[in-house]
Amino acid sequence: MFLPVTPEEVRAHGWRALDVILVTGDSYVDSPYVGVAVIGKFLLASGYRVGIIPQPDLAGGADITRLGEPELFWGVTGGCIDSLVANRTAAGKRRRSDDFTAGGINNRRPDRAVIAYTNLIRRYFPKTKPIVLGGIEASLRRIAHYDFWSDQVRRSILFDAKADYLVYGMGENTVRDLADLLRAGRRVTDLKGICYAAGEKKDGFLAIPSWEEAATSPEAFTRMFLTFYRNQDTLTARGLAQRHGGRWLIHNPPAAPLTQKEMDEVYDLDFARDAHPCHRRAGAVRALETIRFSIPTHRGCYGECNFCAIAVHEGRTVSSRSEASIIREGSLIASRPDFKGYIHDIGGPTANMYGFECRKKLARGVCPDRRCMYPKICANLQPDHGPQRALLRKLAALPGVKKGIVASGIRYDLLLADGKQGLPYLRDVVNRHVSGQLKVAPEHAVERVLRCMGKPGIAPFLSFRDHFYRLTAQAGKQQFLSCYFIAAHPGCTQDDMEGLRRFTRREFHAPADQVQIFTPTPGTISTLMYCTERNPFSGRRIFVEKTASGRERQKQILVEKKIPFRYAEKNNQATVTEGKTMGKDKDVKKETKKKPSKTLKEKKEAKRQKRAG
Numbered sequence: 001m002f003l004p005v006t007p008e009e010v011r012a013h014g015w016r017a018l019d020v021i022l023v024t025g026d027s028y029v030d031s032p033y034v035g036v037a038v039i040g041k042f043l044l045a046s047g048y049r050v051g052i053i054p055q056p057d058l059a060g061g062a063d064i065t066r067l068g069e070p071e072l073f074w075g076v077t078g079g080c081i082d083s084l085v086a087n088r089t090a091a092g093k094r095r096r097s098d099d100f101t102a103g104g105i106n107n108r109r110p111d112r113a114v115i116a117y118t119n120l121i122r123r124y125f126p127k128t129k130p131i132v133l134g135g136i137e138a139s140l141r142r143i144a145h146y147d148f149w150s151d152q153v154r155r156s157i158l159f160d161a162k163a164d165y166l167v168y169g170m171g172e173n174t175v176r177d178l179a180d181l182l183r184a185g186r187r188v189t190d191l192k193g194i195c196y197a198a199g200e201k202k203d204g205f206l207a208i209p210s211w212e213e214a215a216t217s218p219e220a221f222t223r224m225f226l227t228f229y230r231n232q233d234t235l236t237a238r239g240l241a242q243r244h245g246g247r248w249l250i251h252n253p254p255a256a257p258l259t260q261k262e263m264d265e266v267y268d269l270d271f272a273r274d275a276h277p278c279h280r281r282a283g284a285v286r287a288l289e290t291i292r293f294s295i296p297t298h299r300g301c302y303g304e305c306n307f308c309a310i311a312v313h314e315g316r317t318v319s320s321r322s323e324a325s326i327i328r329e330g331s332l333i334a335s336r337p338d339f340k341g342y343i344h345d346i347g348g349p350t351a352n353m354y355g356f357e358c359r360k361k362l363a364r365g366v367c368p369d370r371r372c373m374y375p376k377i378c379a380n381l382q383p384d385h386g387p388q389r390a391l392l393r394k395l396a397a398l399p400g401v402k403k404g405i406v407a408s409g410i411r412y413d414l415l416l417a418d419g420k421q422g423l424p425y426l427r428d429v430v431n432r433h434v435s436g437q438l439k440v441a442p443e444h445a446v447e448r449v450l451r452c453m454g455k456p457g458i459a460p461f462l463s464f465r466d467h468f469y470r471l472t473a474q475a476g477k478q479q480f481l482s483c484y485f486i487a488a489h490p491g492c493t494q495d496d497m498e499g500l501r502r503f504t505r506r507e508f509h510a511p512a513d514q515v516q517i518f519t520p521t522p523g524t525i526s527t528l529m530y531c532t533e534r535n536p537f538s539g540r541r542i543f544v545e546k547t548a549s550g551r552e553r554q555k556q557i558l559v560e561k562k563i564p565f566r567y568a569e570k571n572n573q574a575t576v577t578e579g580k581t582m583g584k585d586k587d588v589k590k591e592t593k594k595k596p597s598k599t600l601k602e603k604k605e606a607k608r609q610k611r612a613g
């Protein structure tokens with residue numbers, strides 16, 4: 001069942017008005033992977049009347065006024081992806097396609113969608129109910145932040161959008177509590193997980209450097225970001241306050257992650273797993289190809305790669321659904337007439353973090369001064385892939401399921417740290433849960449760059465690769481690793497990319513094909529490095545490639561000739577088995593053309609045999 005998008009659909013629900021209207025930068029896809037659908041369905045299940053306006057036209061009022069005015073609040077999101085990431089490439093060019101827009105053409109989502117939609121609402125409803133921002137764009141831009149596209153430190157998006165509240169992180173409970181308080185006419189400013197503007201700093205809250213200081217001083221920006229970053233744990237975080245001119249941004253501590261029971265309730269909601277029929281004429285929503293028959297098993301990530309914003313959006317604590325809830329969802333998917341037998345992904349931000357967490361973290365919060373997986377796996381984490389093995393086995397055994405694929409990335413260092421279940425888990429994945437290629441993300445091979453990324457050294461990756469190909473050979477299969485790399489990360493030079501290039505040719509006898517140029521998105525330590533050109537922990541200067549041509553060049557060093565390739569592994573020795581050799585690539589030329597020279601003895605023997613006929 002879909003939430004209503006037209007007045008007729010509102011009436012069909014038996015409603016005369018709506019409590020909440022959600023506005024989104026995506027087409028309306030009713031899926032557990034789409035935040036606006038999850039929030040809408042959750043509010044509906046909590047007794048609220050909710051409607052959705054997807055991708056309203058900014059040129060007039062027809063779309064935004066279609067459902068009237070809500071009785072409680074407007075909820076505004078840019079969609080599943082920050083609108084500037086969705087609309088622009090790492091080189092700043094406009095993208096032509098959009099996976100979350102029906103028809104796939106990128107012509108519906110404005111840049112800075114959250115600000116554009118809030119302005120649109122205010123234009124047609126000047127004195128309206130509160131406007132509440134949510135979703136990843138608002139969440140990662142909730143305090144002063146570096147904006148790559150304008151190359152400046154911008155204010156909190158709350159001020160630029162002139163909204164009333166901002167809900168950050170995983171917001172189900174916060175949004176429901178907000179609705180309850182607004183309905184009861186009570187104060188909402190003590191609610192965890194929200195930001196709002198105030199004339200004064202809140203008592204007991206920590207003052208972080210102001211927006212003006214952060215915008216003009218790299219040291220102040222670094223202090224601001226690190227204090228913000230270290231105050232995201234639900235058990236230990238303090239409230240923060242940041243001055244913006246004559247006003248304060250009040251950042252309440254984060255809301256607790258959902259309990260397992262609450263997670264199960266959310267994912268048990270009735271999702272249509274389809275785009276709303278109003279989009280049918282425009283065409284298909286491409287994202288559905290991957291999410292329609294996929295199952296999210298958990299949220300959060302303690303991997304803390306420096307370029308990733310999950311720590312400040314979903315949090316460092318992993319919350320897992322119960323096995324029973326996931327199996328229920330698997331059965332539901334398998335019973336659909338359009339299901340062809342393949343669950344396209346069973347995973348989360350990192351596939352193999354399902355079902356275990358550090359006990360100390362759950363009881364007393366994350367450690368403020370160390371990381372769970374870097375520079376090595378913390379002894380308290382005690383990874384256990386047993387629950388995920390059991391889950392995968394049961395999902396694969398469901399009637400109608402031919403294969404349950406693990407398409408989310410696997411942290412190989414975590415897998416190798418589980419001495420009991422790690423390799424059996426990999427064997428299960430290799431034997432039953434890979435669709436030709438398994439995605440892994442070493443990201444780089446040069447140790448100095450990996451340190452800037454907060455990633456483990458390259459040795460665990462090579463060990464994982466060897467295990468993967470050994471198990472693949474044992475299974476008698478032809479399947480491959482698909483490796484993801486990043487070019488132009490802060491600290492990475494052209495020489496480092498040459499080093500990575502040599503690594504990929506030495507270890508895989510082929511070029512890399514999955515290479516992204518680093519994009520400094522808000523809310524990450526790598527973006528802080530990009531902006532300040534310093535290592536935030538040591539204060540030392542680092543090289544940052546900022547020119548568009550230099551960034552592109554770094555990528556080209558690695559991909560230069562994009563030729564399909566495949567690997568095979570015999571006795572842990574990678575060899576090219578298919579694909580053309582690299583015409584102009586000297587390194588590969590040497591390796592593919594050069595035959596081992598014969599010894600004098602071998603030459604004499606060859607001559608003797610020739611004479612002998």
Ligand code: SF4
Binds near residue numbers: 358360365366379381
């Ligand atoms: S004890 Fe280790 S695993 Fe637990 S929160 Fe601290 S660093 Fe992470």
